[in-house]
Amino acid sequence: MLKRYQELPIGGVVVGGATPQLVKTGSWRSGQKPVYDQQRCIHCLLCWVHCPEATILIERGQMRGFDYEHCKGCGLCAEHCPTGAIQMLKETGGS
Amino acid sequence: MALKMLEREERTLLTGAEAAAHAMRQLRPAVVPVYPITPQTPIIETFAQFVADGLVDTEIINVESEHSAMSAAVGASCAGARVLTATSSQGLALMLEICYIASAMRCPIGMAVGSRALSGPINIHCDHSDSMMARDAGWIQIFCENAQEAYDLSVVGQRLAEDGRVLLPVMTIQDGFTITHSAEPVALLPDDAVAEFVGEYQALYPLLDTDHPTTQGPFALPDYYFEIKRQQVDAMANVGGVWSELQEEFAKLSGRYYRGVFEAYKLDDADYVYVILGATAGTAKVAIDRLRRQRKRVGLLKLWLFRPFPAREIAQALQGRKAVAILDRALSLGSWGPLYSEISAALNAISARPVLYNYIYGLGGRDIRPEQLMSIVNDLECEANADVQRFIGLRE
Numbered sequence: 001m002l003k004r005y006q007e008l009p010i011g012g013v014v015v016g017g018a019t020p021q022l023v024k025t026g027s028w029r030s031g032q033k034p035v036y037d038q039q040r041c042i043h044c045l046l047c048w049v050h051c052p053e054a055t056i057l058i059e060r061g062q063m064r065g066f067d068y069e070h071c072k073g074c075g076l077c078a079e080h081c082p083t084g085a086i087q088m089l090k091e092t093g094g095s
Numbered sequence: 096m097a098l099k100m101l102e103r104e105e106r107t108l109l110t111g112a113e114a115a116a117h118a119m120r121q122l123r124p125a126v127v128p129v130y131p132i133t134p135q136t137p138i139i140e141t142f143a144q145f146v147a148d149g150l151v152d153t154e155i156i157n158v159e160s161e162h163s164a165m166s167a168a169v170g171a172s173c174a175g176a177r178v179l180t181a182t183s184s185q186g187l188a189l190m191l192e193i194c195y196i197a198s199a200m201r202c203p204i205g206m207a208v209g210s211r212a213l214s215g216p217i218n219i220h221c222d223h224s225d226s227m228m229a230r231d232a233g234w235i236q237i238f239c240e241n242a243q244e245a246y247d248l249s250v251v252g253q254r255l256a257e258d259g260r261v262l263l264p265v266m267t268i269q270d271g272f273t274i275t276h277s278a279e280p281v282a283l284l285p286d287d288a289v290a291e292f293v294g295e296y297q298a299l300y301p302l303l304d305t306d307h308p309t310t311q312g313p314f315a316l317p318d319y320y321f322e323i324k325r326q327q328v329d330a331m332a333n334v335g336g337v338w339s340e341l342q343e344e345f346a347k348l349s350g351r352y353y354r355g356v357f358e359a360y361k362l363d364d365a366d367y368v369y370v371i372l373g374a375t376a377g378t379a380k381v382a383i384d385r386l387r388r389q390r391k392r393v394g395l396l397k398l399w400l401f402r403p404f405p406a407r408e409i410a411q412a413l414q415g416r417k418a419v420a421i422l423d424r425a426l427s428l429g430s431w432g433p434l435y436s437e438i439s440a441a442l443n444a445i446s447a448r449p450v451l452y453n454y455i456y457g458l459g460g461r462d463i464r465p466e467q468l469m470s471i472v473n474d475l476e477c478e479a480n481a482d483v484q485r486f487i488g489l490r491e
């Protein structure tokens with residue numbers, strides 16, 4: 001249930017970390033989604049650094065793919081990937 | 096202790112701007128973001144000198160516009176820093192967008208304002224157009240009559256802003272040039288006394304506290320926006336009580352007691368009352384002294400707090416008077432002066448409502464003299480038409 005004004009932290013502050021996980025930002029993706037070519041990935045993790053959501057999946061320091069429920073299709077990862085491993089693909093019919 | 100302090104009280108010849116800069120120095124802000132050129136006032140010039148001389152350990156951020164100054168102030172305040180800045184006129188206008196955000200994000204930023212006209216026409220002199228433009232931004236607004244008040248109320252105002260029951264930004268407003276550039280004797284408190292009075296700022300949710308992560312300034316859709324605004328209403332409602340508490344404590348420290356939310360000058364038995372903000376209150380006191388010698392029962396109500404507007408206290412003070420002259424140093428074009436509208440609304444709560452007159456004066460730095468203020472009482476005494484706005488010192 002939505003909270004009354006007295007129950008909310010003041011100033012619209014959202015307390016606690018990783019709260020974007022609670023919102024499926026992938027539901028309004030821009031119309032393109034990232035895919036990557038495992039062969040070309042050097043696991044530098046620059047995509048992880050630049051992604052505005054916690055969307056780049058990492059396992060033991062290695063890039064393992066994307067969480068499409070949260071990827072909003074901004075394309076920053078593809079822009080910053082030094083090897084061109086990430087391509088942005090056109091999506092049809094929303095997410 | 097207070098008495099001892101008074102005995103060895105020394106006064107220093109300071110302009111209002113310098114007095115405000117001394118208050119800033121003693122408040123020891125961690126960050127002061129400023130746009131360093133005009134319409135900036137000597138407040139920042141003086142403060143920057145203090146920093147350069149090593150008298151205060153502050154990071155001054157020189158920014159490319161007043162919009163950026165206020166943006167940096169919000170960021171630093173969210174990070175957990177005590178943040179002060181200063182501005183005037185067009186600078187305040189350019190800051191305004193972010194001023195609303197500073198209040199909504201509950202950043203207790205302290206800002207010294209040298210109140211001046213807004214363009215156009217282009218003008219750099221005193222009136223209250225800039226401060227009045229910002230009256231709905233969610234900032235506490237304190238108007239000062241002279242350099243001493245500018246100093247004292249900057250100190251009290253910062254603690255008021257940072258009080259847990261308030262947490263709102265504060266503007267300490269002094270009349271541009273009339274006060275910012277005029278030198279008068281000012282009693283400063285010892286540095287350590289101010290430091291002790293204001294204490295350290297402890298932000299509620301400091302952004303740099305990475306052990307307790309928060310998201311600040313998020314999007315608030317129709318399901319939350321209204322509630323966040325309502326919180327600001329509560330914070331404003333708490334200001335009056337905290338102000339009175341702090342003023343009592345400040346009086347013990349300084350010997351200067353700002354009792355209530357306005358100064359009542361010869362008000363007790365007054366049939367006719369002038370209501371004024373800022374420096375012109377000083378001129379009005381001279382006018383009222385002269386009128387009293389002519390046995391006219393005139394008094395002055397000088398507001399320190401304009402936001403929150405102390406409606407209840409003002410209604411009580413004006414109840415049963417014959418007539419009240421409300422002097423506005425700003426226009427709200429197409430309506431009455433801002434102060435007049437506030438007081439008119441405040442008086443709805445009482446039955447014995449005095450006749451209200453609205454006078455616009457001093458726009459763009461137009462001089463205002465005691466004789467002009469004295470002649471107002473003639474309108475009030477002869478029950479002149481109160482249904483028109485009047486202009487003092489205008490060629491018409």
Ligand code: SF4
Nearest residue numbers: 051071072074075077
């Ligand atoms: S497209 Fe944007 S949101 Fe999606 S993975 Fe790349 S950087 Fe992250």
Ligand code: SF4
Nearest residue numbers: 041042044045047081
């Ligand atoms: S930026 Fe490119 S190369 Fe680096 S980890 Fe991401 S996908 Fe791999």
